[in-house]
Amino acid sequence: MKYIKTSLLLLSSFALASCSQDLSDYTKNSNEFDIKEYFNGNVTAWGTIQDASNVVTRRFCVELEGTWEGQDGVLAEKFFFDDGEISYRNWHFSKQADGRYIGTAEDVVGEAIGEHQGFAFQLQYTLTIPVDDTTYDVSMNDWMYQIDEYRVVNKTSINKFGVNVANVTLFFDKQDPITGCE
Template identity: 40%
Template sequence: MTLSHLFAVRSSWLLRSSLGLALAGLLAGCAGPNVQDYAQQQPTMDLREYFNGPLTAHGIFTDRSGRVVKRFTVQMTGRWEGDNGTLDEHFLYSDGTTQRRVWRLRHLGGGRYVGTADDVVGEALGEAAGNAFHWKYTLALLVDGSVWNVALDDWMYRMDARTLLNRSTMRKFGLHLGEVTLVMSKTSQE
């Protein structure tokens, strides 16, 4: 083996190794946060406690460029019997349209939850730790007369006894479509 051949083999190996490390770093950077990162944060996010009774939310949907496409309000009522709950949501959009979604929720223990709704494909699976709740699901979304199955990556952060911030990213075929941002408030039951 000549010196130039050995140098070419070594350079090729270094290039492949560097590309492999760069790709691994890129993928690790895309991993995002883990719900356990928030385990020490307060107040504690217990869906059975927070989503129990009346709530009001105000939100926006932004497209992939960050432009606000729709504003909306949501009137919600949560009810729990042991580890089984429902969350009845009534949406009013800025264009005057309305929508209703009824979540059927189940606490699995250890901060884990599963949820279903008529426009959710399969099950939503989630986990709470500290003040955060994270779940992922596929939503059957009506877009211009067609149904799109859109992947949602949904994060909720409890801010205090009454307030919760919710941020969801929406993707189809791995492409970023937009985001939903909500501020939820527990409504006084007086």
């Protein structure tokens, strides 16, 4: 009986692992989402952070300004959290010859790797986040989906040691007139 329970548990784990999304899931879509084009100029985003049980723990608004020169760009982000905290992140992206994006930021460990397929863009990186008096390095897996020329939805899973510890949901809008956070 113990052997059967162990086998069922292993099969369930393999089934769940095989159900995760992959960038190739979006190859049949002809609409190309290119962050260089979308994140050029001003964009505003609204989002939530959820803990591992999907309870919203924070809400925020982000003002973004993207500037590009050739294949290199800067995406300046200013976060306004519902508890009054304001924080900043400056992404530096470079579009590679193979279409991938390499990014760095002040609180990113090493490089972020971004790829797009159809209307989807995936960005994976390690982020250092402060919690109380300690900092933690967590794995970030961003999935952005372009809805139309003005709107993008972003879902991010935050993992530590391969275990989901939090999620972020964002909605970007760049339709004129741009609405700010303040």
